[in-house]
Amino acid sequence: MDSQAEMQTTPSCQSDRVTTSVYPAGALNMLSREEVARLSNASEEMGEVLRRCALAVLNSGEQGDDAEAMLAKYHDFQIQVHQVNRGMRIDLQNAPACAFVDGKMIHGIRELLSAVVRDIVYFETEIHPNPYFDLSDSEGVTNAVFEIVRNARVVDAQREPNLVVCWGGHSISGEEYDYTKEVGYQLGLRGRDICTGCGPGAMKGPMKGATIAHAKQRTLPGHYVGVSEPGIIAAESPNPIVNELIILPDIEKRLEAFVRIGHGIVVFPGGVGTAEEILFILGVMLNPANREMPLPLIFTGPASAGDYFEEIDRFIGLTLGEEARELYSIIIDDPVAVAREMTAGIERVRDFRVQVNDAFYFNWLLKIDPDFQRPFEPTHQAMSELRISRDLPRHELAANLRRAFSGIVAGNVKPNGVRAIREHGPFQIQGEPEIMEALDQLLTRFVAQHRMKLPGGEVYEPCYRIV
Numbered sequence: 001m002d003s004q005a006e007m008q009t010t011p012s013c014q015s016d017r018v019t020t021s022v023y024p025a026g027a028l029n030m031l032s033r034e035e036v037a038r039l040s041n042a043s044e045e046m047g048e049v050l051r052r053c054a055l056a057v058l059n060s061g062e063q064g065d066d067a068e069a070m071l072a073k074y075h076d077f078q079i080q081v082h083q084v085n086r087g088m089r090i091d092l093q094n095a096p097a098c099a100f101v102d103g104k105m106i107h108g109i110r111e112l113l114s115a116v117v118r119d120i121v122y123f124e125t126e127i128h129p130n131p132y133f134d135l136s137d138s139e140g141v142t143n144a145v146f147e148i149v150r151n152a153r154v155v156d157a158q159r160e161p162n163l164v165v166c167w168g169g170h171s172i173s174g175e176e177y178d179y180t181k182e183v184g185y186q187l188g189l190r191g192r193d194i195c196t197g198c199g200p201g202a203m204k205g206p207m208k209g210a211t212i213a214h215a216k217q218r219t220l221p222g223h224y225v226g227v228s229e230p231g232i233i234a235a236e237s238p239n240p241i242v243n244e245l246i247i248l249p250d251i252e253k254r255l256e257a258f259v260r261i262g263h264g265i266v267v268f269p270g271g272v273g274t275a276e277e278i279l280f281i282l283g284v285m286l287n288p289a290n291r292e293m294p295l296p297l298i299f300t301g302p303a304s305a306g307d308y309f310e311e312i313d314r315f316i317g318l319t320l321g322e323e324a325r326e327l328y329s330i331i332i333d334d335p336v337a338v339a340r341e342m343t344a345g346i347e348r349v350r351d352f353r354v355q356v357n358d359a360f361y362f363n364w365l366l367k368i369d370p371d372f373q374r375p376f377e378p379t380h381q382a383m384s385e386l387r388i389s390r391d392l393p394r395h396e397l398a399a400n401l402r403r404a405f406s407g408i409v410a411g412n413v414k415p416n417g418v419r420a421i422r423e424h425g426p427f428q429i430q431g432e433p434e435i436m437e438a439l440d441q442l443l444t445r446f447v448a449q450h451r452m453k454l455p456g457g458e459v460y461e462p463c464y465r466i467v
Helices: 033-045 047-058 067-073 107-127 138-151 174-189 205-217 251-261 272-285 303-320 335-356 380-384 394-413 415-424 433-448
Strands: 012-014 017-022 078-084 087-096 163-167 193-196 224-228 244-247 264-267 297-301 329-332 427-429 464-466
Touching: 047 067, 047 078, 047 087, 047 107, 067 415, 087 107, 107 138, 107 244, 138 251, 163 174, 163 251, 163 272, 174 193, 174 205, 174 297, 174 303, 174 335, 193 205, 205 224, 224 251, 251 272, 264 272, 264 335, 272 303, 272 394, 272 433, 297 303, 297 335, 303 329, 303 394, 303 433, 329 335, 380 394, 380 427, 394 415, 394 427, 394 464, 433 464
Parallel strands: 163 193, 163 264, 193 224, 224 244, 264 297, 297 329, 427 464
Antiparallel strands: 012 017, 017 087, 078 087
């Protein structure tokens, strides 16, 4: 008889829908009866969040970033978690047929589905109600992030530093996508694993390139870590290459997970989400407590992206100053140079961790100010009340700019944000005139280059207004 990890019931199919039951794969295939019971009970309470995230991973590999359209198309999709003699069974009703081949769920998608159940329910049963994790305290937030990634079995005490975080847009040109693959390939040839936001575009390309390099170097299986959160995953479904998925409860903990588990960061061209990530890491690294800490940060793209990074560089210089510009390097149209500089940077990270006796697998010593950890709900009132001025301390200005970009991301692709824009109109963002002018120019460029959303039949309507 097949093992539990391989079993699934005979599905019932109707055109583009499948109703079936599957047993978990990966970290969920061995649990106590008490753990399974808690998961089953919590899955009912977390119903809509679990349903939305499960639908996103079942739709893995499909094009599109319209979360509302996907949720409407599969409005009759249901997921339930049950305790059975074998442990746990996941029942799916009217699931997308693209997740199955000849009636059997694709193994990688089954792993991603298991990760959804694991992370969404683990946070609600083990982290959120536990008084040990004070989520209003900076250290408590960091401990919660660590527990989530450890429970996902992503951290490995025996692994040398080699995880490169790659940030960039989901809506990029074919030339930019090919470039991300080449950078991933060069990193893979040098033994580097890849971590991204797990979606399409610049989140998929580096992983795709690295898989070829890992195969050539016989370093398979490679580690292709995808880090997401419930608000974004429906619009940016995990790409099929991700083999280690982590879902953090909100964008702030997602960003902290990136910089705690990664050993270097490569930034490709992108839109407001990428700008948000850039402002997060620069705001963190500008903290005087992190002054001596090495963290290689490289902005890169093909020759056609030169102007893009020049404008990003100018915006950073205007808002955060010259000290922020010294934290990164810009390498245009040279994947080999990117991989070599990143490899050298990770060696410095290793030496520093040895010197200060910090873990290779989690950057405990990185100081993250509470302003970058506190969840921001981008309502119309909250967006209009953001203070954006160079009179503020730099870390506070960086945090508020990060929140402004986060709100635009929500208005573009997150179901709650899209609904708020439809009901109440665009967010209003106001602040120091010179910064507002530069911000307006940057966002206008993103719109013109189709970096806000994947190109479709409708003309993009900005979800924001610069005052």
